[in-house]
Amino acid sequence: MKSTIKRSTWKAIYRLLDRVSPIDGDCGKLCGCACCTPEGDETQEGLGDFVLGMYLLPGEEKLFSMKEGWLKWSVENAEDYEFPDSWHGKVYFIRCTTPPFCHREMRPIQCRTYPLMPYIDKDGVFSLVLSKADVPYSCPLIDKKIPLNERFCRATFTVWKRLIKDPLIYDLVKMDSQMMRDEGLLTF
Numbered sequence: 001m002k003s004t005i006k007r008s009t010w011k012a013i014y015r016l017l018d019r020v021s022p023i024d025g026d027c028g029k030l031c032g033c034a035c036c037t038p039e040g041d042e043t044q045e046g047l048g049d050f051v052l053g054m055y056l057l058p059g060e061e062k063l064f065s066m067k068e069g070w071l072k073w074s075v076e077n078a079e080d081y082e083f084p085d086s087w088h089g090k091v092y093f094i095r096c097t098t099p100p101f102c103h104r105e106m107r108p109i110q111c112r113t114y115p116l117m118p119y120i121d122k123d124g125v126f127s128l129v130l131s132k133a134d135v136p137y138s139c140p141l142i143d144k145k146i147p148l149n150e151r152f153c154r155a156t157f158t159v160w161k162r163l164i165k166d167p168l169i170y171d172l173v174k175m176d177s178q179m180m181r182d183e184g185l186l187t188f
Helices: 007-018 109-113 150-163 167-183
Strands: 071-077 090-096 116-120 126-130
Touching: 007 109, 007 150, 109 150, 116 150, 116 167, 126 150
Parallel strands: none
Antiparallel strands: 071 090, 116 126
């Protein structure tokens, strides 16, 4: 898969998101890094087939060497999973091996912009929605309806608006948006 986003653009996106956070401070301190450590299991052992981690967006792997000691890497074929039909070839799955310690400066986009998710409606209009994904943890930002920093929301909107200019990422957001509509997982 060939992303249209250059490494320098990915770096600029990471820098922009380094300057903002959903709340004042590290939101992971609210929940003990629940998104990296389900149900307080810091070793992530005993999760059976469930492995908490995430797929990088197409081209995002350009920011990594794949030799980071704090990440476990898997390279998968897009055709073997539920990705858009336009996705062919390698997709990169990463899992942090050091929870609850977080290398915040290298968090992937989807970690950096959570709990907001990009959404494209039936008319092709882009917006952000709160995540209602089925995950094995609870996010206080969502559950307690903690207001998100406006700067974070604006930066996240800017980043995703840029990212969906890449046809592969656009196709993913469009597919995920359809799934959210089909499953009634929308929260504005």
